Amino acid sequence: MRLVIALFLMVSTFCFSQELKELRVDYPKANLDEAVTNILHKKLSAISKEDNKILVAFRGAITTLKAKFAKGLKDKKNYFKEGALLLEYAVEQESNNIEIRCLRLGVQENAPRIVGYKKNIQEDKQFLLEHYKSTSNKEVRNFVRGYVLLSDVFTDAEKQLF
DSSP: OOOHHHHHHHHHHHHHHHHHHHHHHHHHHTTTTTHHHHHHHHTTTTTTTSSSSEEEHHHHHHHHHHHHHOHHHHHEEEEEEEHHHHHHHHHHHTTTOOHHHHHHHHHHHHHHGGGOOOOTTTHHHHHHHHHHHTTOOHHHHHHHHHHHHSSSSOOHHHTOOO
């Protein structure tokens, strides 16, 4: 019985890490491609607040991107609001997670001013600057670095730290 449980845990951990690996690669493409956004949104639609908070944050970020491609003002507002709430929940639950903070920073940096979702930009930027070097997961480091190098929030001198 213990062997079955151990195998189940190893398989679920592997699937979870594979899913995150794919998200880290595909997410940056979603900003420019509605089809990628739709695929990721569908893939993450089963994620709930009870799931891993990194997945909740990715679902929130992708949902805000759905707003970018939505046709009607009501849909744009609903997608963005839903996504922002999921992101905030993930940050609230795991405020020391650099990947979640990076996702929120990216959404806030690119959010239209009219939605008023820009209050944590400096806080998240500072968090990334302070915690990047101590992040041991290479995939997370690459994800954060990729965002920072494209961001307008960071100066050229700050980008050199990544």
